[in-house]
Amino acid sequence: MTDTLEKQTSSALQPMLRKLGYWASLDSDDREAVLALPHTVKALSRNSYIVREGDRTSTSCVMLSGYSIRHKIVAGGARQIVAIHMKGELVDLQNSLLGVADHSVEMLTDGRVAIIPRDEVNRLAFERPNVGKAMWFDTLVDASIFREWVANVGRRDSRTRLAHLLCEFALRLKVAGLGEETHYELPMTQEQLADATGMTSVHVNRSLKGLEADGLIGRSTPRSIQIGDWRRLASTGDFNPTYLHLNERELA
């Protein structure tokens, strides 16, 4: 824990290690094993798909830069975004371990991912229990976020729902070392915000302006969000970060 100097800074999997190390303490053997995972790095452009619903995948992947989303299409063509992923996150344990993809994963922005064979992930998980626990923990936290999203779209009004998403995003960005809590750039259009919150883009626009009018957020450009009073925004968003299962120090 204290010898934070990493030897293998050369591996592209550094962001994954950071993430796993966040959930469980890994010794140097664990870390080496993670960084030694065979993988190929791939640059992907916005709107390209990592996995399509129905695919049979046998690889997992880790976000190295950029953002991606998971989504489902319902009858009638409407789309629901069920998760947003950022640097370091394990994007597809989910689909790959289950065999046939029950949802699609799409790049939200340009970015790079590392592709890892599923079998290698599986092997590592059981050869190095610390790593396995971290990965398991990671999937459990993902599940926790899904649950919060169910509650968010199911039982909160649109204003609260949006504010909640803005809070979650802010905090996750901060934890991932990608931004401040006071200001960040949304990587998504209002239509995509709508698909994530079960609203329409028109209503997202109105709600966003509503939050702005009430001084809860500032927007120097449509996508850049400033949060003046975190407490107040969290309160209107009914945002309690417990479900993110962060370490104590992050919740200051």
Place this chain on the structure above:
Amino acid sequence: MTDTLEKQTSSALQPMLRKLGYWASLDSDDREAVLALPHTVKALSRNSYIVREGDRTSTSCVMLSGYSIRHKIVAGGARQIVAIHMKGELVDLQNSLLGVADHSVEMLTDGRVAIIPRDEVNRLAFERPNVGKAMWFDTLVDASIFREWVANVGRRDSRTRLAHLLCEFALRLKVAGLGEETHYELPMTQEQLADATGMTSVHVNRSLKGLEADGLIGRSTPRSIQIGDWRRLASTGDFNPTYLHLNERELA
């Protein structure tokens, strides 16, 4: 796989074994290890809580009989049910491994559960990789169901939403060996259906009657559901069982 005669029929954990065996093939050592998990059986009455949001739990539990739900309370007191659990299901890997519960688990009916210390579950998972894989797989399927629920609540209209839930329930009951696909008893009130689908009880009632009026379901009593034409109900419910990740044979 072929020698299906179980020796330890005495263990209360039989339903858990059935479930895990569904996800991965377990050899006889694996099975014995599962059944040998230390546990205490507890009878719980309807509306009693297994875990409350905010609790620090160090035990997991398995449903032996009856039904339970996971739910979250949002600002204003509204409730969202995020999962329904039935016999054999591992109800609380989720909360217990994560430390502090991000949601409550409540009995929907009278029933019995087996309480297992978290550490024992953890130990078993890594001592017997087959079992560990089955448990991991189980949590991934749970997550998949959460994703479907996000889509259900976020992007489907109330009629479709309800029909979807009825289909999911029917199929899961069948797989758990608890009923037929053509007829079953709902273990929940309309208010609870509402909390699961993000609706109000009044609207659940109307939608249910709507489905009935259109001949999609029959109801001899308010809670007993008959499904005449599965295809038609599945179609109006936009129900595609992929997300349940069942074995081929179950999807006939």
Place this chain on the structure above:
DNA sequence: CGGGAGGTTGACAATCGTCAATCAGAGTGG
């Protein structure tokens, strides 16, 4: 300068929630 994507706004419609009354069935005590 033209085209396109995304953001903004208004008028209108509708799904769904709220409130409140009534009904039906199960369990209880007399």
Place this chain on the structure above:
DNA sequence: CCACTCTGATTGACGATTGTCAACCTCCCG
């Protein structure tokens, strides 16, 4: 056996949050 009570189901009238449609605006980029 019957009133009484409680929970859950059902129904109607009404209101409002949110969706739909469509126009227009703004910025970016070739």
